[in-house]
Amino acid sequence: xxxxxxxxxxxxxxxxxxxxxxxxxxxxxxxxxxxxxxxxxxxxxxxxxxxxxxxxxxxxxxxxxxxxxxxxxxxxxxxxxxxxxxxxxxxxxxxxxxxxxxxxxxxxxxxxxxxxxxxxxxxxxxxxxxxxxxxxxxxxxxxxxxxxxxxxxxxxxxxxxxxxxxxxxxxxxxxxxxxxxxxxxxxxxxxxxxxxxxxxxxxxxxxxxxxxxxxxxxxxxxxxxxxxxxxxxxxxxxxxxxxxxxxxxxxxxxxxxxxxxxxxxxxxxxxxxxxxxxxxxxxxxxxxxxxxxxxxxxxxxxxxxxxxxxxxxxxxxxxxxxx
Amino acid sequence: xxxxxxxxxxxxxxxxxxxxxxxxxxxxxxxxxxxxxxxxxxxxxxxxxxxxxxxxxxxxxxxxxxxxxxxxxxxxxxxxxxxxxxxxxxxxxxxxxxxxxxxxxxxxxxxxxxxxxxxxxxxxxxxxxxxxxxxxxxxxxxxxxxxxxxxxxxxxxxxxxxxxxxxxxxxxxxxxxxxxxxxxxxxxxxxxxxxxxxxxxxxxxxxxxxxxxxxxxxxxxxxxxxxxxxxxxxxxxxxxxxxxxxxxxxxxxxxxxxxxxxxxxxxxxxxxxxxxxxxxxxxxxxxxxxxxxxxxxxxxxxxxxxxxxxxxxxxxxxxxxxxxxxxxxxxxxxxxxxxxxxxxxxxxxxxxxxxxxxxxxxxxxxxxxxxxxxxxxxxxxxxxxxxxxxxxxxxxxxxxxxxxxxxxxxxxxxxxxxxxxxxxxxxxxxxx
Numbered sequence: 001x002x003x004x005x006x007x008x009x010x011x012x013x014x015x016x017x018x019x020x021x022x023x024x025x026x027x028x029x030x031x032x033x034x035x036x037x038x039x040x041x042x043x044x045x046x047x048x049x050x051x052x053x054x055x056x057x058x059x060x061x062x063x064x065x066x067x068x069x070x071x072x073x074x075x076x077x078x079x080x081x082x083x084x085x086x087x088x089x090x091x092x093x094x095x096x097x098x099x100x101x102x103x104x105x106x107x108x109x110x111x112x113x114x115x116x117x118x119x120x121x122x123x124x125x126x127x128x129x130x131x132x133x134x135x136x137x138x139x140x141x142x143x144x145x146x147x148x149x150x151x152x153x154x155x156x157x158x159x160x161x162x163x164x165x166x167x168x169x170x171x172x173x174x175x176x177x178x179x180x181x182x183x184x185x186x187x188x189x190x191x192x193x194x195x196x197x198x199x200x201x202x203x204x205x206x207x208x209x210x211x212x213x214x215x216x217x218x219x220x221x222x223x224x225x226x227x228x229x230x231x232x233x234x235x236x237x238x239x240x241x242x243x244x245x246x247x248x249x250x251x252x253x254x255x256x257x258x259x260x261x262x263x264x265x266x267x268x269x270x271x272x273x274x275x276x277x278x279x280x281x282x283x284x285x286x287x288x289x290x291x292x293x294x295x296x297x298x299x300x301x302x303x304x305x306x307x308x309x310x311x312x313x314x315x316x317x318x319x320x321x322x323x
Numbered sequence: 324x325x326x327x328x329x330x331x332x333x334x335x336x337x338x339x340x341x342x343x344x345x346x347x348x349x350x351x352x353x354x355x356x357x358x359x360x361x362x363x364x365x366x367x368x369x370x371x372x373x374x375x376x377x378x379x380x381x382x383x384x385x386x387x388x389x390x391x392x393x394x395x396x397x398x399x400x401x402x403x404x405x406x407x408x409x410x411x412x413x414x415x416x417x418x419x420x421x422x423x424x425x426x427x428x429x430x431x432x433x434x435x436x437x438x439x440x441x442x443x444x445x446x447x448x449x450x451x452x453x454x455x456x457x458x459x460x461x462x463x464x465x466x467x468x469x470x471x472x473x474x475x476x477x478x479x480x481x482x483x484x485x486x487x488x489x490x491x492x493x494x495x496x497x498x499x500x501x502x503x504x505x506x507x508x509x510x511x512x513x514x515x516x517x518x519x520x521x522x523x524x525x526x527x528x529x530x531x532x533x534x535x536x537x538x539x540x541x542x543x544x545x546x547x548x549x550x551x552x553x554x555x556x557x558x559x560x561x562x563x564x565x566x567x568x569x570x571x572x573x574x575x576x577x578x579x580x581x582x583x584x585x586x587x588x589x590x591x592x593x594x595x596x597x598x599x600x601x602x603x604x605x606x607x608x609x610x611x612x613x614x615x616x617x618x619x620x621x622x623x624x625x626x627x628x629x630x631x632x633x634x635x636x637x638x639x640x641x642x643x644x645x646x647x648x649x650x651x652x653x654x655x656x657x658x659x660x661x662x663x664x665x666x667x668x669x670x671x672x673x674x675x676x677x678x679x680x681x682x683x684x685x686x687x688x689x690x691x692x693x694x695x696x697x698x699x700x701x702x703x704x705x706x707x708x709x710x711x712x713x714x715x716x717x718x719x720x721x722x723x724x725x726x727x728x729x730x731x732x733x734x735x736x737x738x739x740x741x742x743x744x745x746x747x748x749x750x751x752x753x754x755x
Binding site for chain 2: 013090091092110111112113114115117118132133134135136170173196197198199201202
């Protein structure tokens with residue numbers, strides 16, 4: 001059965017606004033599953049999913065695994081270290097071997113941009129990107145969109161600014177596509193050394209100073225600053241980064257309106273974000289994590305051929321438990 | 324050796340500004356006569372080439388033949404067979420072999436392997452530095468004695484300006500050019516495609532145009548300082564074109580080449596992470612392509628070179644970051660150039676022939692590039708009406724990596740003659 005999303009989910013650039021809305025809408029009924037005492041529905045019973053992680057990940061990998069298990073799929077986790085990959089096997093060979101075991105889906109995280117699409121083009125199973133290099137992290141952006149919609153009741157017309165290392169961020173690219181497609185205004189703010197060439201041509205406005213971004217935005221999505229950026233010479237020190245670009249309580253207090261604060265995690269407190277802001281009443285950082293499971297359930301369900309209008313029914317009793 | 328009479332072709336010889344219908348007679352490995360109504364000597368092999376172009380054999384000053392060291396991917400025999408199929412009668416082999424071609428024995432090996440293959444001529448280029456490490460000069464004199472025609476650390480930039488200066492000075496003793504792969508290593512580090520909007524969207528690390536232009540500028544200044552001859556490999560940016568233009572205006576000894584792919588493709592070819600479009604220097608922007616074409620027409624860039632860079636059939640089956648750079652270009656160079664540049668109205672037929680034969684010979688001071696009676700009979704007959712679709716499986720090269728697969732091109736070699744011997748078509752899997 002052809003799924004409404006196509007075979008693979010490798011980036012929001014390649015989805016229509018309607019497809020993005022469909023995933024968000026499908027996530028709504030799945031949210032409730034995680035609130036049950038018995039967190040399991042039969043939607044993907046009998047499906048086999050491999051989580052293929054070539055890069056370290058805690059949050060995303062666990063979130064996918066919960067999503068899969070709560071949909072009753074059978075899951076296997078493969079990490080690059082300790083696997084055949086470390087013994088020199090190519091990505092294609094790894095994938096083809098997995099497929100030879102007759103799997104249904106692969107969730108892949110890989111350090112090379114385009115790796116998810118590369119895999120999707122070469123195997124019959126559905127491929128879901130859990131982040132590829134500096135390209136996209138589509139389910140992260142979907143959970144960000146869902147969280148913004150939950151908080152503000154809408155996405156269109158909101159001003160959302162991504163703050164930090166845009167150059168190396170797959171979260172930023174996916175958010176830019178998703179937000180623009182759903183009608184938000186998108187800003188980017190960070191040191192010029194961490195800003196990719198031609199970013200404005202994607203239709204975003206660029207702020208050189210964090211104060212200007214805070215004055216403009218309704219929502220700040222604060223990106224993680226990878227500590228190795230300092231070693232590579234993109235910024236002089238973490239101390240100065242915090243001083244110039246840190247999202248601090250004092251800066252937010254001068255904003256003309258209350259800003260919603262988001263962060264894809266893991267946070268460096270005192271580097272890109274002030275602890276008081278991360279823990280403050282307008283932080284939705286943990287809501288993002290909760291929504292991550294629902295959004296991934298929705299994406300997996302739709303990719304597997306689940307019909308959106310039946311998402312509610314798909315929640316039906318599993319193992320006899322019903323409320 | 325039977326005499327060979329090519330009858331009734333459109334003879335284009337840029338070395339003598341010739342472009343008219345004539346016969347070409349080849350005898351004893353040399354051009355015996357060029358004229359109308361030539362009689363055929365006894366036993367001559369007479370070919371009717373009406374409607375086709377007869378030209379000096381094409382000459383490619385920049386190829387990687389991978390032997391010694393990577394014979395699974397290409398050998399001197401397979402590479403020169405590919406060259407013959409592409410209409411080339413001579414190629415210059417870059418020294419980034421394994422081991423590096425950085426001494427007279429290594430140069431001699433290439434000369435012998437080329438003689439054994441007996442197809443196109445191979446002019447070895449020796450390494451500038453031992454092991455291409457950029458630390459110690461190779462023995463230019465001994466390498467020239469063994470047959471090297473230039474020096475280059477191609478594949479790697481010459482990072483040290485002092486090394487480049489020394490090479491330009493020392494090379495003058497032997498009258499050879501120093502060919503440079505212009506890439507400022509700290510700016511290009513980790514880059515896999517042109518730095519611009521496409522790279523931003525794809526999340527791939529870019530190589531800015533400045534990485535090339537800084538080195539072009541440096542090399543020009545050092546050529547000016549030393550009086551040496553610098554040959555700039557595979558130019559890719561409009562900024563480089565401007566630097567070369569100004570250098571030539573003030574008389575600096577600089578020559579330059581450009582590849583068919585840089586003349587015809589942009590970074591948009593990398594869309595979808597197509598690793599066939601991964602090459603170094605990377606494909607740039609439309610404005611760069613336009614500037615390169617104009618520079619080729621007016622001679623600021625001297626010649627077309629393929630930068631034939633074969634790779635194993637599965638090497639490009641990888642994520643973009645992990646795939647190797649390079650295009651196997653010998654068998655598509657003329658077709659791409661004729662289709663895009665001549666049929667595209669950029670160059671006349673005679674200009675294209677010049678940029679692929681007479682001009683590269685002049686740039687590297689090599690024999691060839693002329694149909695003058697008495698010259699070695701390195702001749703190509705080009706069928707410039709043949710329409711064909713690029714199918715890498717039919718390549719004579721051992722490699723298949725090309726961004727032009729599936730493209731329909733006009734123009735290909737119908738007959739390639741080296742020293743009076745027909746080397747293409749000949750024995751082979753898919754003789755044309």
